[in-house]
Amino acid sequence: MSHPTLPAIEVPPWETGNVQPLLHEIGHALRELLNNNKETCIDLHALPMAPGEEARLVEALGKGEISVQLRALGKSRIDETKYPGVWLITHFNANEEVVGKFIEITRIPDLIKSQREDIAAGLLNLEDELHEE
Amino acid sequence: MKNDPSLLEVLRQQGVSRRGFLKFCAATASLMALPPGMAPVIAKALEQAHRPSVIWLSFQECTGCTESLTRSHAPTIEGLIFDAISLDYHHTLQAASGSAAEEARMAAMKANKGEYLLVVDGSIPTADPGYSTIAGISNLEMLREVAADAAAIIAVGTCAAFGGLPHAKPNPTGAVAVSDIITDKPIINVSGCPPIPVVITGVLAHFLTFGTLPKLDHLGRPLAFYGNNIHDRCYRRPFYERGQFAESFDDEGAKKGWCLYKLGCKGPVTYNACATTKWNNGTSFPIESGHGCLGCSEPNFWDLGGFYNALSEPSVNTGNAAAFGLVAGAAVGAASGIMARKEKDNTSHAHQKVTVNDLKRGESQ
Numbered sequence: 001m002s003h004p005t006l007p008a009i010e011v012p013p014w015e016t017g018n019v020q021p022l023l024h025e026i027g028h029a030l031r032e033l034l035n036n037n038k039e040t041c042i043d044l045h046a047l048p049m050a051p052g053e054e055a056r057l058v059e060a061l062g063k064g065e066i067s068v069q070l071r072a073l074g075k076s077r078i079d080e081t082k083y084p085g086v087w088l089i090t091h092f093n094a095n096e097e098v099v100g101k102f103i104e105i106t107r108i109p110d111l112i113k114s115q116r117e118d119i120a121a122g123l124l125n126l127e128d129e130l131h132e133e
Numbered sequence: 134m135k136n137d138p139s140l141l142e143v144l145r146q147q148g149v150s151r152r153g154f155l156k157f158c159a160a161t162a163s164l165m166a167l168p169p170g171m172a173p174v175i176a177k178a179l180e181q182a183h184r185p186s187v188i189w190l191s192f193q194e195c196t197g198c199t200e201s202l203t204r205s206h207a208p209t210i211e212g213l214i215f216d217a218i219s220l221d222y223h224h225t226l227q228a229a230s231g232s233a234a235e236e237a238r239m240a241a242m243k244a245n246k247g248e249y250l251l252v253v254d255g256s257i258p259t260a261d262p263g264y265s266t267i268a269g270i271s272n273l274e275m276l277r278e279v280a281a282d283a284a285a286i287i288a289v290g291t292c293a294a295f296g297g298l299p300h301a302k303p304n305p306t307g308a309v310a311v312s313d314i315i316t317d318k319p320i321i322n323v324s325g326c327p328p329i330p331v332v333i334t335g336v337l338a339h340f341l342t343f344g345t346l347p348k349l350d351h352l353g354r355p356l357a358f359y360g361n362n363i364h365d366r367c368y369r370r371p372f373y374e375r376g377q378f379a380e381s382f383d384d385e386g387a388k389k390g391w392c393l394y395k396l397g398c399k400g401p402v403t404y405n406a407c408a409t410t411k412w413n414n415g416t417s418f419p420i421e422s423g424h425g426c427l428g429c430s431e432p433n434f435w436d437l438g439g440f441y442n443a444l445s446e447p448s449v450n451t452g453n454a455a456a457f458g459l460v461a462g463a464a465v466g467a468a469s470g471i472m473a474r475k476e477k478d479n480t481s482h483a484h485q486k487v488t489v490n491d492l493k494r495g496e497s498q
Binding site: 016017041042043045046047048049050051053070072073076091097098099100102110111115116117118121 | 151
């Protein structure tokens, strides 16, 4: 019994070939954001990446106009890429180790907005301060 | 238990803001291999989640699983999940010892009857109870006693999940897995020698979030982490496709990072998350360091004919291991235990038969 031989996949050495399809996926998501206001989030840790490939993806996305640093449970970096609406979000723990890496296609990542619960807690603190004076 | 603070309150007490909590949920979704869109669902569930009581029993083991879990330095995400449970008994970590420790276990069992989680690492000796005891109580007796009122059991590490190293030929202690003894409780096997830390905490997070156990494969392992084999997710896979293999650890192919299949890599028959989750806080995994996968999350991985023999090479007869498994199964008198063992032996049998052609056949179907 013979089996059809699989065609060889043409990829450069040391690569999974995932960077290019991912850029296409981001392109589709960006069009969805533009036309239908639909947001997308991609978990980069769920994809196999060869050494150096993630860096190539980050390089391809480039740097945009906004960089935000969040300090909560360790640092987080939230950078808009050179493609407006495409954000690269990297979460670190207190030891500066990466615990999550996401690409969000949105106008502004939710994490940047002040959260209702934090505003309420902050207001209480402010009132306490004013009361003490 | 019901008056315990929720996970959200525990995090608040540690000075974690809402933003921090949302970040925690995003990282938790990622570590549970859930779509990122699930983060708000996790946030909502964790706001109400209460700390489950956990009793951790260590039997015939090397403490590597506990090491794997506690290696991370607080406050990591997995550290926070670990903090979020009420670990009521763990004889390596707890301060109490002797009868005080056993009393703590009994008190936790009574207070949380039917609701506590039982975590087991290590296999259970059945040949002679004297091989492994805690406070004079045999492993078998303690397992049965604690399992009776547990909501669910998490068998951490290949020893608890499949018998592990103690079960290796000639298995002098008659070591068996948790599932060979306990057959009337949900058991989740988190195999690996040791398991990836975030896989252990991922299962705990799933229980905290949804109050249920995640979907399991045919060997009782959570599909989110054991759904893909190492080979399918390996970045060296393209070399395999092109037939470019390292023939020795120092040849040109090895230097170019070619596929390690011929050097005994068990990636094609090993189901685990190493290739994507990676080790040492996401640094790398064995194949990235130039060594083939040992297959440590699979049953009987040490008896599969040598770590450096290619999968297609004939390996030693594992008939004896199967016989020991059956004898051990008969000793505990659990028919389903024997069935479980049979399935595992079938799996190990299947391991020997896999060839390059078989793999290609599987793909072309």
